[in-house]
Amino acid sequence: MRTHLLGIPELTRTPAVAVVIDVLRAFSVAAWAFAGGAERIVLASSEDEALELKGRHPGWLALKDGPPAPGFDAVNSPAMLALHDLPGRTIVQKTTSGTVGALAVADARLLLCASFVVAGATARLLRERGAQEVTFVVTGEEGRAEEDRACAEYIGRCVESPEVDAEPYLRRARDSRWAASLAQGARQGLPGIHPDDVRLCLQADRFPFAMVARREGALMVLRPVSAPVTPAR
Numbered sequence: 149m150r151t152h153l154l155g156i157p158e159l160t161r162t163p164a165v166a167v168v169i170d171v172l173r174a175f176s177v178a179a180w181a182f183a184g185g186a187e188r189i190v191l192a193s194s195e196d197e198a199l200e201l202k203g204r205h206p207g208w209l210a211l212k213d214g215p216p217a218p219g220f221d222a223v224n225s226p227a228m229l230a231l232h233d234l235p236g237r238t239i240v241q242k243t244t245s246g247t248v249g250a251l252a253v254a255d256a257r258l259l260l261c262a263s264f265v266v267a268g269a270t271a272r273l274l275r276e277r278g279a280q281e282v283t284f285v286v287t288g289e290e291g292r293a294e295e296d297r298a299c300a301e302y303i304g305r306c307v308e309s310p311e312v313d314a315e316p317y318l319r320r321a322r323d324s325r326w327a328a329s330l331a332q333g334a335r336q337g338l339p340g341i342h343p344d345d346v347r348l349c350l351q352a353d354r355f356p357f358a359m360v361a362r363r364e365g366a367l368m369v370l371r372p373v374s375a376p377v378t379p380a381r
């Protein structure tokens with residue numbers, strides 16, 4: 149499988165197959181939300197759109213990154229999201245990097261959103277779909293975020309090999325600038341960051357599903373899709 153790692157500003161055309169990576173924290177949060185029973189996640193293009201959707205659908209749960217904000221129910225923290233009643237819920241998510249990256253490749257034929265916790269399942273789905281060429285959108289730090297690059301490289305290796313040691317990739321993510329920044333934010337008690345967030349994000353293959361984004365009417369919707377276990381190439 150041929151792979152390309154591109155930052156959001158480097159996207160000049162829509163790839164046929166795109167895997168949008170945001171380890172810290174948007175697509176780890178999304179995975180934990182599905183594991184907690186959430187039905188779907190609507191990827192909003194702006195905070196205003198998220199609030200407008202929430203206004204029209206009061207049962208939806210509006211989530212944004214940064215500190216808690218008026219009108220929003222949740223923050224972009226896997227640990228704090230677990231405190232909400234999630235089964236069957238629709239979440240509207242807007243973050244600085246992850247959701248922006250997904251919407252930048254919304255017209256891809258196959259669009260997956262991924263992080264370490266769904267990495268193995270993402271690789272299995274790519275293998276099942278016979279992907280020959282994949283563009284990984286490295287959402288953090290304009291394509292330089294080490295936690296996202298490590299995750300992309302791990303998924304790429306998992307497509308090709310039956311057994312890949314996740315530890316070197318996780319170590320790169322643990323040593324990343326944004327992991328350190330979140331850990332420091334947690335120590336300082338900054339709102340919107342929980343001390344368990346980095347640990348919850350940096351677990352390889354925790355969940356058996358991949359996450360597929362598709363247009364559903366006017367909305368871009370992310371849903372979990374079970375990924376069958378198939379032999380590596």
Ligand SMILES: O=C(O)[C@H](CS(=O)(=O)O)OP(=O)(O)O
Nearest residue numbers: 172173174213243244245246
């Ligand atoms: O909430 C996060 O961890 C980040 C915030 S920022 O982009 O680093 O300012 O958002 P995300 O879109 O999940 O990377």
Ligand SMILES: [Mg+2]
Nearest residue numbers: 172173245288
């Ligand atoms: Mg990020």
